[in-house]
Amino acid sequence: MSDTDETFNDWQHREELAETMIPIIGKLYREKDVTILVHSRSLVSKSDISILKAHRFARQIEGEELSVTDTFPLLQAVAKLDLGPSKIDLGLLAVQYAEDQRGLSADDFVAEKLAGATGENKIERNGGQDVVLYGFGRIGRLVARLLVEKAGSRHGLRLKAVVVRKGGEDDLIKRASLLRRDSIHGQFAGTITVDEKNGVIIANGNPIQFIYSNDPTTVDYTAYGIKDAILIDNTGKWRDREGLSQHLRPGIKKVLLTAPGKGDVPNIVHGVNHQTLTGDEKVISCASCTTNAIVPPLKLMEDRFGIVRGHVETVHSFTNDQNLLDNYHKADRRGRSAPLNLVLTETGAASAVAKALPDLKAKITGNSIRIPTPDVSIAILSLSLKGETSKDEVVDYLREASLTGELRRQVDFTTARDAVSSDFIGSRAASIIDGNATIVDGDSAILYVWYDNEFGYSCQVVRTVQSISGVEYPTFPAPAAV
Structure with missing residues (x-):
C-alpha cells in the first residue's frame, strides 16, 4: 500500500469515528445537559x-495534532x-490521560477525573432561564442566534421575546430576514x-x-408568560x-x-471578574468588545510578568x-465616510480596564482607529x-494559557503566518x-490581539448571562496551572 493510500485510509477512519461521535455528543447534551468540548x-x-x-x-500542543482516535475512547x-x-x-x-503513568483504563481514568460531576456531586438540572432582548441590531441578532443554538437541552437559556420599535407593516418579515441572512456571519443555522x-x-x-414599544416602562412582560x-x-x-x-x-x-x-454599574468581562458578582445586582454591564478583548491578555501578562504601564x-x-458618507455627527470625526477613511477616534476601553482589573495598578492609555472593514x-x-x-517565554506562556488555562474560553491563539482579519470572523474567543x-x-x-468585535463579544455576553442565571455549569477536568 502506498503512502497516499495509507494517508487516505487514516483520514477515512478518523472521519468514521467523528461521525460515530455525533449521536453520542447529541444525546449527552439533550438528555443530561452535558456539553462536550475539545479545548473549549x-x-x-x-x-x-x-x-x-x-x-x-x-496541534499547538507540543506540535502534535490531537486525533479522534485519542478522544473517542474517552467519549465512550x-x-x-x-x-x-x-x-x-x-x-x-x-x-x-497521555501524561498519566498509572496504567489506568480509559473508563477508570475518566471516572476519576469526572467524579465532581457524578454521584453526590452531581448538579441538578436548572429549570431554564427566560431571556428578553431589548433591541435587535448587530449584537442583538447574534446573541439571538447563540441563544437559539443553546436551547437544545431545554434547561438553559430561553429567548422568549424581543422588544423593538415598529418600523412598518412588514416589520416582522424584515426582522426575520435579518436574522436568517447576514452579510458577514452567513446563514442562520x-x-x-x-x-x-x-x-x-x-x-x-x-x-x-x-x-413593539417605544418606552420600556410600558411593557408588562408577565402578559407574555415571561x-x-x-x-x-x-x-x-x-x-x-x-x-x-x-x-x-x-x-x-x-x-x-x-x-x-x-x-x-459594574462592568463585567466574563472569565476575569464575573466571580465578583454577588447575585444581588439588578443592573450589570458587559463592557465593550474592546474591553473584553484586551482585559484577558492583560490579566495573563500581569499575573506572570507584571505590568508597569501600557498603551x-x-x-x-x-x-x-458612523456615517456611510460625510454627514453631520455629534462626534468630531465619525461623521466622515466610514468606508472611505481611517477615522481616528477615542476608546473608553483603556479606562474601563480599571473596573475589570482593579488590582492592576499600571496606567493604561488608549486610542482607536476605525477602518473600512465590516468586522474583526x-x-x-x-x-x-x-x-x-x-x-519564546511570552509566546509559550500565552499559547499554553489559551489551551489549558482558566481563561481558555476567552483567549485563543494562532501561529498562522498568513492570518488576516477575515480569518477570525465567527471566532468565539x-x-x-x-x-x-x-x-x-x-x-x-508588544502583543497583537485579534477579536471579532461582533460575534466574539456576543459570546462573552451569553457567557455572562449563563453565569448570572446559574446555567453556566463547571468544566471538567480541572485545568492545570499555567
Whole structure:
C-alpha cells in the first residue's frame, strides 16, 4: 500500500469515528445537559469535519495534532457515567490521560477525573432561564442566534421575546430576514418561520415573541408568560443605573447592558471578574468588545510578568455609529465616510480596564482607529513589564494559557503566518493572540490581539448571562496551572 493510500485510509477512519461521535455528543447534551468540548470548542451540533477541525487545533500542543482516535475512547467512557449538567473537555482529558503513568483504563481514568460531576456531586438540572432582548441590531441578532443554538437541552437559556420599535407593516418579515441572512456571519443555522398574526418568529422550533414599544416602562412582560427574565439591552440608549432600571418591569429580574456602563454599574468581562458578582445586582454591564478583548491578555501578562504601564491602540472595524458618507455627527470625526477613511477616534476601553482589573495598578492609555472593514478588529498592546523576558517565554506562556488555562474560553491563539482579519470572523474567543507578530525586547512586550468585535463579544455576553442565571455549569477536568 502506498503512502497516499495509507494517508487516505487514516483520514477515512478518523472521519468514521467523528461521525460515530455525533449521536453520542447529541444525546449527552439533550438528555443530561452535558456539553462536550475539545479545548473549549463545543462539539455540540457539529459536523464530522468540524469535529476533526476542532481536534486539529490542538496541534499547538507540543506540535502534535490531537486525533479522534485519542478522544473517542474517552467519549465512550464519558457516556457510561451518570453525569449531572457540566462541560467535559475531551482535549484536556486526552492531554492528562497521555501524561498519566498509572496504567489506568480509559473508563477508570475518566471516572476519576469526572467524579465532581457524578454521584453526590452531581448538579441538578436548572429549570431554564427566560431571556428578553431589548433591541435587535448587530449584537442583538447574534446573541439571538447563540441563544437559539443553546436551547437544545431545554434547561438553559430561553429567548422568549424581543422588544423593538415598529418600523412598518412588514416589520416582522424584515426582522426575520435579518436574522436568517447576514452579510458577514452567513446563514442562520436552521429554519425560521414567521407567524405574523401572533407577532412571533419561530427559530429552530423556538417561538420568539416580538413586542413593539417605544418606552420600556410600558411593557408588562408577565402578559407574555415571561417570568424572572434577564433582559439584554443592546440599544446602548441608556448606560447608567437610572436609565437601565426602567427595564425592571413585571417579569424582568435583571438587566444586562451590551456597552460600557456608567457610574456605579459594574462592568463585567466574563472569565476575569464575573466571580465578583454577588447575585444581588439588578443592573450589570458587559463592557465593550474592546474591553473584553484586551482585559484577558492583560490579566495573563500581569499575573506572570507584571505590568508597569501600557498603551492600547485598537484598529477597529467601522460600526453603525458612523456615517456611510460625510454627514453631520455629534462626534468630531465619525461623521466622515466610514468606508472611505481611517477615522481616528477615542476608546473608553483603556479606562474601563480599571473596573475589570482593579488590582492592576499600571496606567493604561488608549486610542482607536476605525477602518473600512465590516468586522474583526485588532488591539495592539504595548506593555512595559516589571522584568526582562523573551519572546519564546511570552509566546509559550500565552499559547499554553489559551489551551489549558482558566481563561481558555476567552483567549485563543494562532501561529498562522498568513492570518488576516477575515480569518477570525465567527471566532468565539474574546481575543486571539497572534503569536508570530509578538515582539519582546527585554522588559518591553508588544502583543497583537485579534477579536471579532461582533460575534466574539456576543459570546462573552451569553457567557455572562449563563453565569448570572446559574446555567453556566463547571468544566471538567480541572485545568492545570499555567
